[in-house]
Amino acid sequence: MNAAANPNPTVGRQNALSTRGLSKSFGSLTVANDIALNLPVGARYALIGPNGAGKTTLINLMTGMLAPNSGQIFLGGDDVTALAPQQRVRRGLARTFQINTLFAGLNALEAVTLAVCERRGVTGRFWQNIAVNKDAIEEAYEILVKLKLGDCCYQPTRELPYGRQRLLEIALALATKPKVLLLDEPAAGVPQEESGDIFEVVAGLSDDLTLLFIEHDMHVVFRFATHIIVLVGGAVFTQGTPAEIAADPGVREVYLGARKHG
Amino acid sequence: MTDIPTVAPQLYLQSRSRWRPIEIVFWLATLLPFWLFPDYLSLASQIAVASLFALSLDLILGYAGVVSLGHAAFFGLGAYTAGLFSIYVWGEVFTGLIAGAAVAALVGYASSFIISRFRHLTLIMITLGLGLLLHEAANSAGWLTGGSDGLQGIEVWKVAGLFSFDLYGVTAYSYTLGVLFVVFLAARRLINSPFGLALRGIRENFVRMPAIGADSNSHIRKVYTISAALAGVAGALIAQTTQTVSLEALSFERSADVLVMLVLGGAGRLYGGLIGAAVFMIARDQFSGIAPQYWYFWIGILLVVVVMLLPNGILGGLSKIFARWSRR
Amino acid sequence: MLPPVFGVLFDGIAYGMLLFVLSVGLSVTLGLMNFVNLAHCAFAMLGGYVTVILMRDLHWPFFATLPMAFCAAALLSIVVERILYRRLYRASDLDQVLLTIGLAFISVAIAAWFFGTQQQPITLPSYLHGSFNVMGLNIAAYRLFLIAIGIVVTVMLIVTVEHTRFGAQVRAAVDNQRMARGLGIDVDRTFAITFALGSGLAGLGGALAIEIVGLDPQFAFTYLVYVLIIVSVGGLGSIGGSFAAACLIGVSDIAGKYYAPQLGAFLIYLVMVAVLMWRPAGLFGRR
Ligand SMILES: Nc1ncnc2c1ncn2[C@@H]1O[C@H](COP(=O)(O)OP(=O)(O)OP(=O)(O)O)[C@@H](O)[C@H]1O
Ligand SMILES: [Mg+2]
Numbered sequence: 090m091n092a093a094a095n096p097n098p099t100v101g102r103q104n105a106l107s108t109r110g111l112s113k114s115f116g117s118l119t120v121a122n123d124i125a126l127n128l129p130v131g132a133r134y135a136l137i138g139p140n141g142a143g144k145t146t147l148i149n150l151m152t153g154m155l156a157p158n159s160g161q162i163f164l165g166g167d168d169v170t171a172l173a174p175q176q177r178v179r180r181g182l183a184r185t186f187q188i189n190t191l192f193a194g195l196n197a198l199e200a201v202t203l204a205v206c207e208r209r210g211v212t213g214r215f216w217q218n219i220a221v222n223k224d225a226i227e228e229a230y231e232i233l234v235k236l237k238l239g240d241c242c243y244q245p246t247r248e249l250p251y252g253r254q255r256l257l258e259i260a261l262a263l264a265t266k267p268k269v270l271l272l273d274e275p276a277a278g279v280p281q282e283e284s285g286d287i288f289e290v291v292a293g294l295s296d297d298l299t300l301l302f303i304e305h306d307m308h309v310v311f312r313f314a315t316h317i318i319v320l321v322g323g324a325v326f327t328q329g330t331p332a333e334i335a336a337d338p339g340v341r342e343v344y345l346g347a348r349k350h351g
Numbered sequence: 352m353t354d355i356p357t358v359a360p361q362l363y364l365q366s367r368s369r370w371r372p373i374e375i376v377f378w379l380a381t382l383l384p385f386w387l388f389p390d391y392l393s394l395a396s397q398i399a400v401a402s403l404f405a406l407s408l409d410l411i412l413g414y415a416g417v418v419s420l421g422h423a424a425f426f427g428l429g430a431y432t433a434g435l436f437s438i439y440v441w442g443e444v445f446t447g448l449i450a451g452a453a454v455a456a457l458v459g460y461a462s463s464f465i466i467s468r469f470r471h472l473t474l475i476m477i478t479l480g481l482g483l484l485l486h487e488a489a490n491s492a493g494w495l496t497g498g499s500d501g502l503q504g505i506e507v508w509k510v511a512g513l514f515s516f517d518l519y520g521v522t523a524y525s526y527t528l529g530v531l532f533v534v535f536l537a538a539r540r541l542i543n544s545p546f547g548l549a550l551r552g553i554r555e556n557f558v559r560m561p562a563i564g565a566d567s568n569s570h571i572r573k574v575y576t577i578s579a580a581l582a583g584v585a586g587a588l589i590a591q592t593t594q595t596v597s598l599e600a601l602s603f604e605r606s607a608d609v610l611v612m613l614v615l616g617g618a619g620r621l622y623g624g625l626i627g628a629a630v631f632m633i634a635r636d637q638f639s640g641i642a643p644q645y646w647y648f649w650i651g652i653l654l655v656v657v658v659m660l661l662p663n664g665i666l667g668g669l670s671k672i673f674a675r676w677s678r679r
Numbered sequence: 680m681l682p683p684v685f686g687v688l689f690d691g692i693a694y695g696m697l698l699f700v701l702s703v704g705l706s707v708t709l710g711l712m713n714f715v716n717l718a719h720c721a722f723a724m725l726g727g728y729v730t731v732i733l734m735r736d737l738h739w740p741f742f743a744t745l746p747m748a749f750c751a752a753a754l755l756s757i758v759v760e761r762i763l764y765r766r767l768y769r770a771s772d773l774d775q776v777l778l779t780i781g782l783a784f785i786s787v788a789i790a791a792w793f794f795g796t797q798q799q800p801i802t803l804p805s806y807l808h809g810s811f812n813v814m815g816l817n818i819a820a821y822r823l824f825l826i827a828i829g830i831v832v833t834v835m836l837i838v839t840v841e842h843t844r845f846g847a848q849v850r851a852a853v854d855n856q857r858m859a860r861g862l863g864i865d866v867d868r869t870f871a872i873t874f875a876l877g878s879g880l881a882g883l884g885g886a887l888a889i890e891i892v893g894l895d896p897q898f899a900f901t902y903l904v905y906v907l908i909i910v911s912v913g914g915l916g917s918i919g920g921s922f923a924a925a926c927l928i929g930v931s932d933i934a935g936k937y938y939a940p941q942l943g944a945f946l947i948y949l950v951m952v953a954v955l956m957w958r959p960a961g962l963f964g965r966r
Binding site: 152153154173174175178179183184186190191192193194195198199200202203204206207208211212213214215216217218219220222223225226227229230242243261262264265 | 358360361362363364365368540541543544545546547548549551552554555556558559560561562563564565566567569570573577
């Protein structure tokens, strides 16, 4: 990569993920407007904003699932803007989806094993039995156990309860051994009492993992985030520590106000 | 909550690829025609070829979710290559098979770069278009292919220097069945490999694959090439056992037929293509008295019924009935 | 004296207009619902046979049969949409392909059962029969008539789509189905009407095609290929795209047959593959 040889001077290596001037519009609708963010290594950041603010779109841009109209994305200081989504994943940028995007017909063990095998680069091997990859299977199983999915990992994904499916979203992302993990409303649609379990899992993730999560529930946000980014109308409205954000009257107005009928 | 399933994960995955008794019964049953239907051995060998062709389509359609309306291109390539090979090189059958597979694989590999870029309607159109293109090309290149008269003068040697192709089709069926079995073993291995798992991933959720770091296009290119090679083997077999190749080998009808066989049996199941091919070919043989357009009437009805009522084909329906029955 | 290239161009465009009328309905319905309807040309074939029956057995004048061809195809399509297609809008491409290929097979068999496999000639009124000479260019009256019809249909479509309420709904639905539903547009109904109109146009095209390409039960498949090529080259849901693609394919086909007959249909397949390689969504497609 020549990008690696020429790191952007404004994006230090202490930042696991950064964006510069990131913009995207669908026709006349601007959903990302000149976004510049830094996620330091080991961050626990929350991304909040009213419905339709462009939070999911921002994750799509960062992971390469959408191409920006302009701007750059840096992963560990390297410009990855031109890389395909799977190449970014291999460099350690993983995500989960707001709406379950799982392998309905595979069971959890197969799905996570697939992700592990992809990372290990063995999925091209059409001549060997999957069971030969004992290490990969055991690694997948460990991830599943860690996420309390061990006892249902032989059940087809489509038969799993919804809350389990949300956990499987995270398990699939973890199987890629990410350095940066972007969680798009990990507890979306999960009843309040179960959403705590999901965030316990999130909180228990390794400290060197850089984390950005989208969440609407402010209690959860204040409890788990060390830093909050507020997105409104596709632009960064403000950012700061939970205390700063809680005290910001502007945030109250645009965000919390909008939530009342959102 | 216990986190310990009854079987260890690795053993569990291993057990899924174990041979089941019903499979052994199935393969033993393929030997029955030698004794029970000695007059139908040439039909049986055609079924074996059709099964192999359907199996090759299953790899891309049933496992990777790539819908092709032009798979006959590779069947025809294999058939013409094997035919020409026996005319211009020699009549040894196994090298002929390899030649047919190699040419089909080569063209499959080249076109896979096109195929892997498309999804949905455009993909269907591209496969259809490439298939028709090849059909037209073979039609125009009469000096090589014999054009609409078909390729004449194919002569093959005895299989392994021992068994000549006889009138009753004993050799033909033994030969095609043997090749089918070997290819089936390979396909079975592939399905149970890490690569096979990745293919199922592509079929189950194309969008998620890049998010777990998978390069779906490279998987699709690979399986398309393999599938083309197997279709080429099927084509080569038909050229060697019938000793003619006609343009029909490249036709849209052949692409449509193999699709029908596969969905009839059940796509995405290793035995779907085999069962579908057998049912289709036997039915066609039984109804051979009726004009082809009326045969296609029944095929049409069958397709409507399968789509509306039997979405996973015969095998899917059977396994559902079996599941319901065993639950009681 | 004009060189023969003008003759080829004229015939090609006339042929293109025919292909346009045959294919535009499929393009719009595909753009709307992403429904892969491989039975489209079966509706065209129905229109053709309606014209044949009315003219030969009931001695209707040619022009009077054309609206009937349109209506017959449109009516049948409403029935089929209600009973079968509606259930498969969210199904996979494969299921849609299988179902509609199945219907096409059935239509071929039914046509063969009633009319036999032979070609069905019709006798055109004398004023559409002849040809006249303009600067050494031999202009067949029927081809001129086809071009006129093609232009009339195009203008009517554009007026409908651009200047009526229904057209606005169609445009909104093609553009962004989710948004259109959100705006309270009854997308299913819009689709059913569009589908009927598109199939009706196919029926009209089938009637018009008899004189140029003949009519036999294989029509449902032979022309399906042309129609699909036009739709994918033009880009789904684009009337202008279909028009351009139909002209391109019409001219390529006639030119190929004139200048390089040994290539057969090779040329149009090549054009299609080349266009799609260059622009996977077609000339005017956005996706
Ligand atoms: N592919 C697309 N085409 C057109 N518009 C889109 C597309 N994807 C998103 N949008 C629009 O962009 C805007 C931002 O959407 P996005 O999904 O990023 O919002 P969000 O902040 O994640 O909202 P939510 O809290 O509801 O998840 C919305 O108005 C949405 O309708
Ligand atoms: Mg969102």
